[in-house]
Amino acid sequence: MAYDLAAIRRDFPALDLKIHGRPLVYLDSGASAQKPRRVIEAMAEGYAHEYANVHRGLHYLSNLATEKYEGARAVIARFLGAAHEDEVVFTTGSTESINLVSYGWAAPRIQPGDEILLSVMEHHANIVPWHFLRERQGAVLRWVDVTDSGELRYDQLEAAIGPKTKLVALTHMSNVLGTKVDARRATEIAHAKGVPILFDGSQAAVHGPVNVAEIGCDFYAITGHKLYGPSASGALYGKQERLAEMRPFKGGGDMIREVTLENVTYADPPLRFEAGTPPIMPIIGLAEAIRYLEGVGMAEISAHEARIRDLAREKLSALNWIEVQGDAADKGAIFSMTMEGAHPHDMSTILDQSGIAVRAGHHCAQPLMKRFGVTATCRASFGMYSSPEEVDALIAGLKTCRRLLG
Structure with missing residues (x-):
């Protein structure tokens, strides 16, 4: 059965929100996921x-x-x-x-x-x-x-x-x-x-x-x-x-x-x-x-998120001024990023102005931050409702961060 992303997105009322006049791009599911209407x-x-x-x-x-x-x-x-x-x-x-x-x-x-x-x-x-x-x-x-x-x-x-x-x-x-x-x-x-x-x-x-x-x-x-x-x-x-x-x-x-x-x-x-x-x-x-x-099917959700992960990984790799912490081969669709000369909190604030919700900070994982030599990252975490268009929105938002902060 084909993965009906449009139908899944319709099940989540929060995805209809406008933030600062822009459609919500919710990339903070790793912190807390949105809720389907039936829940x-x-x-x-x-x-x-x-x-x-x-x-x-x-x-x-x-x-x-x-x-x-x-x-x-x-x-x-x-x-x-x-x-x-x-x-x-x-x-x-x-x-x-x-x-x-x-x-x-x-x-x-x-x-x-x-x-x-x-x-x-x-x-x-x-x-x-x-x-x-x-x-x-x-x-x-x-x-x-x-x-x-x-x-x-x-x-x-x-x-x-x-x-x-x-x-x-x-x-x-x-x-x-x-x-x-x-x-x-x-x-x-x-x-x-x-x-x-x-x-x-x-x-x-x-x-x-x-x-x-x-x-x-x-x-x-x-x-x-x-x-x-x-x-x-x-x-x-x-x-x-x-x-x-x-x-x-x-x-x-x-x-x-x-x-x-x-x-x-x-x-x-x-x-x-x-x-x-x-x-x-x-x-x-x-x-x-x-x-x-x-x-929906957990295997189907996993396959969809793998496609989103691969797309995001490919597009982020083209931004040589973005460093992603960790690149395990079979990683989930979570990307913790740093940008030279920019604090993750500033990146998150600028992304928010475009309606893009990400997480900034140490993510309750300070020993890991120390292991990778950073104090904080800007994290985009995708979910079952994430779309390729939202990957594009993230990339565009990061380019805005580069223009304003770089």
Whole structure:
């Protein structure tokens, strides 16, 4: 089936906006994606006519909300290729998911000198929770480098895993470089030495099919707002045996089995990790976003974005005054750029005047910025709705930046 880009673009109301009198060219999907109309409508209908708190209520609205909320667990499990629905823990996004693993699984196992292994291209969400363990329990953070083109150094990964390594935690796709990590290869390296592995799938899960069973990983985090769903939604996949090993992260309703004056017993996973009133409608909205993605086809989305990537790569390479950080062969459609004599913030401001939305800054990846010798970049990140015409608009906008700033 042909990829109907025009129909997809019509599904996203934000793409009809005019910014400073110019059509919006939204190239900031790597930070947060726009939402299709059906996600917006599903949440609006839920708040208007289907809302009640979930679990334990015996009235119609509570049963309806619970059915839709728990139905989202099956949708996410299918989307990730999980073997069991109860391997999916609802969270507010990847940041909470990674913190849950840090506090619930890793912290009880860390003694002074024990190691967490990371790559230099991690988002801060997959760095700071491990620094907590360094500060509080004496953990040691060890780092795997990338090549100058942005590829993970698998030789370093294998060499760095030692008897004190408790966990490997890697991005599946860099939000700065677009580098795609070979997750199965990394998992096999870790598991060969008896070490569990976590993947931050915030970027990767948006851009192509993910199957955690095939990868074999122990944990996998996704975030809803990058998956064309609402903010404050996300999930953690964890193997059943790993979730069973974890202590609760937060205390409150839904995560308990029984509470007495003297004691408390906890629910089985995943409810053990879902304390309090959850983000009901955001989770329902996330499930609707995933259904939308599956309707288009993740393989088809990946192929479309590869075409956009190749076009952008070709046209950017002709601008010898633009430097793109990282050029891995199978990178995603993410381009982090610098221009001699121009600050990325100034580039972003000028592009905005033409209706072009990009991101400027360190992208919550300061160790990676240091690795490539920059303090900030101007990042254009494409999505399922991006068009060849938007690539042309970006190139024209960069030429304007050159004229005004160069």
